Amino acid sequence: MHLKKIRLINFKNYKETELAFSPQINAFTGLNGSGKTNLLDAIYYLSLTKSAFHTNDAMSISHHEDFFRLEAVFDKAEQEYNVETGFSNTQKKIFKVDKTSYEKIKDHIGKFPVVLITPFDTDVIREGSEERRKFFDNVFAQLDSEYLEHLLKYNHILKQRNSLLKKFKEENKTDEILLAAYDEPLIETAEKIYGRRKNFISDLQPLFENHYQSLAGKKEKVSLIYQSHLENKDFKSAYKASLPRDIFLERTSKGTHKDDYVFLINEMPLKNFGSQGQQKSFVIALKLAQFDLIHQVKKNKPILLLDDIFDKLDDERISQLLNMVANDKFGQLFITDARPERTKEFFKNIKAKISIFRIENGRIIDN
Numbered sequence: 001m002h003l004k005k006i007r008l009i010n011f012k013n014y015k016e017t018e019l020a021f022s023p024q025i026n027a028f029t030g031l032n033g034s035g036k037t038n039l040l041d042a043i044y045y046l047s048l049t050k051s052a053f054h055t056n057d058a059m060s061i062s063h064h065e066d067f068f069r070l071e072a073v074f075d076k077a078e079q080e081y082n083v084e085t086g087f088s089n090t091q092k093k094i095f096k097v098d099k100t101s102y103e104k105i106k107d108h109i110g111k112f113p114v115v116l117i118t119p120f121d122t123d124v125i126r127e128g129s130e131e132r133r134k135f136f137d138n139v140f141a142q143l144d145s146e147y148l149e150h151l152l153k154y155n156h157i158l159k160q161r162n163s164l165l166k167k168f169k170e171e172n173k174t175d176e177i178l179l180a181a182y183d184e185p186l187i188e189t190a191e192k193i194y195g196r197r198k199n200f201i202s203d204l205q206p207l208f209e210n211h212y213q214s215l216a217g218k219k220e221k222v223s224l225i226y227q228s229h230l231e232n233k234d235f236k237s238a239y240k241a242s243l244p245r246d247i248f249l250e251r252t253s254k255g256t257h258k259d260d261y262v263f264l265i266n267e268m269p270l271k272n273f274g275s276q277g278q279q280k281s282f283v284i285a286l287k288l289a290q291f292d293l294i295h296q297v298k299k300n301k302p303i304l305l306l307d308d309i310f311d312k313l314d315d316e317r318i319s320q321l322l323n324m325v326a327n328d329k330f331g332q333l334f335i336t337d338a339r340p341e342r343t344k345e346f347f348k349n350i351k352a353k354i355s356i357f358r359i360e361n362g363r364i365i366d367n
Contacts, residue, residue, distance in 0.1 A: 001076045001112065001300040002332035003043060009069040010062040012038040013362035022355040023075070025325070025333045025347060029340035030359035036336035039359070040116065040305045043334065046072050046083055047114040047303070048138070049095060049105050057087045066090065074112050076300065083112070106152065110142045113302035115291045117309060121283040125271050129260035136261060139290045140200050143297050147196045154189040157182055158257055166250040174247065187236055190256045194230040197259065200293075201226045207289035215281040215320050222282060223264040229254045280313060284321075291330070301331030308336050310346070318346070326350045 002023040008014040013035045028036040037053075041060075044052045051060055061068045067088035074081045087093045095105045102108055124135045141148040161182040168174050205224055212222045232238055239254045246253050263270040265278055274282065294302045310318060325333060326349070337343045340358060347354050358365040 001074065001303070003046075003112075003303060004073040004075050004080070006039075006042060006046070006073075007069075007071040008039075008042055010065040011042055011068040011070060012060055012062060014038065014042075015062065015362065017362070017364060019357065019364065021332070021334075022353045023332055024352040025350070025354040026335070027340075027343045027347075027354065027356045028334070028336045028359055029343055029356060030338065030365075032338055034359045035362040036338075036359050037118075037307050038362070040307050040334060040336060042070055043072075043303065043305060044114055044116055046070055046085065047109075047112045048142075049085070049093075049108055052116055052118070057093060058089060060087070061089070076112065081112075106148055107145065109148060110145055110298070113142045113294045113298060113300070114305055115287055115294070115302050116305040116307065117284060117287045118307040119309065119311075121287065122276075122279050124283060124286075125263055125274075125279050129258070132261045133257075133259060135286075136197070136200075139204075139293070140196065142294055142302075143200065144196060147193070150189050150192045150196070154186065154193060154256065157186045157189065158252055158255065161186060162251045165246050165252070168247050169250055174243075179243075183240070186252075186255065187239060190230060190235075193256045194228050194259075197226060197228070197256070201261075203296075204286075204289050204293055207292045208285050211285035211288040211292075212281055215285055215317055216278065217316065217320075220278070221264075221266050222270075222285075223262075223267070224286075225262040225264065226259070227262060228256060228259045230256065277314065277317075281317065284313075284317070288324075303332045303334065304330050306333065306335040308338070310335075310337050310339075310342060322346060322350070325352070 003021055004023075005018065005020040007016075007018040009016050019039075028039050030036050041052050045060070051057070054060075067086060069084070069086040071082070071084045074083060082098050083096070085093065085095045093105065095102050095108050097108070097111070124131050137151060141151070161179075164179065164182065201224060208224055209222060213219075229235060229238070235254070242254050263282060265274045265282070270279060270282055291302055291304060309321075313321075324330065335343070340356060343356060
């Protein structure tokens with residue numbers, strides 16, 4: 001699978017731009033702030049129906065405009081698909097494939113998978129559990145449409161239950177019959193989410209460990225542990241016993257929305273005992289394991305987006321990544337780099353079709 005061409009209209013700092021890509025390696029070069037990352041984000045948006053860097057679609061509209069539009073042609077199993085999306089300040093977002101709109105935009109997720117690696121990925125180590133859940137949910141949603149369906153349903157019921165808990169506290173009374181209408185479907189959906197997360201982590205673990213050893217070149221033991229309230233075989237009783245506390249807090253305190261993923265190195269917390277290099281290797285290994293798992297499940301190599309990693313990785317890790325590229329590990333690759341001469345040097349010995357685009361203030365200067 002690969003992206004053949006893309007057109008951007010009023011997307012971030014691009015007024016109107018159309019590009020055709022190599023099915024193998026594509027590089028965007030230019031000064032910081034020129035728009036390199038915005039091109040990666042446009043590709044990400046066309047795959048995941050949202051920006052990689054913010055949750056508000058309006059933030060992707062160019063200044064002084066009231067809409068943006070993205071169009072693309074993907075080649076998948078030697079068949080072309082025309083994908084288009086748009087958003088304006090006055091109309092809801094649209095998503096179409098071959099001129100046909102989705103009834104639910106979420107149904108597009110997983111059709112044209114991507115994996116994005118950025119310098120900010122190590123935030124998943126330093127930040128809280130919500131950041132890690134978001135990280136893995138983005139991975140799993142591209143693998144399994146039913147998982148995404150369960151997740152959206154769970155979050156909807158959770159929001160309703162939390163509103164009810166707030167009402168109980170305000171009125172100082174509890175309606176157990178009304179509460180049961182939320183509790184039963186919430187528990188049922190949580191069990192489905194838990195089962196899928198557990199299976200996905202089991203599949204991801206060996207892929208992740210292999211990539212870490214390849215990147216780090218050391219015999220450090222790394223672990224990825226999934227933690228959940230649902231590990232408790234009597235979760236249903238524990239969930240219901242927490243009601244007084246839930247009413248006091250005005251929120252649901254037990255469930256898969258409290259799940260976490262623990263990162264260990266040599267059986268110690270990576271956040272506290274891992275060096276910067278170890279943390280970078282850990283996260284890149286996670287992303288490459290994501291790539292492998294999507295490839296296994298979808299039978300297509302996802303598009304790999306590498307944002308500004310050459311300035312953030314040491315020579316050893318860059319060498320390992322380039323070896324993977326040289327060995328045809330990946331399918332289509334997009335990278336950004338502030339230094340075009342460095343990009344050319346990195347890829348000079350790799351036998352692949354390479355397109356290099358020089359970007360300046362949201363415009364393509366040459367390629």
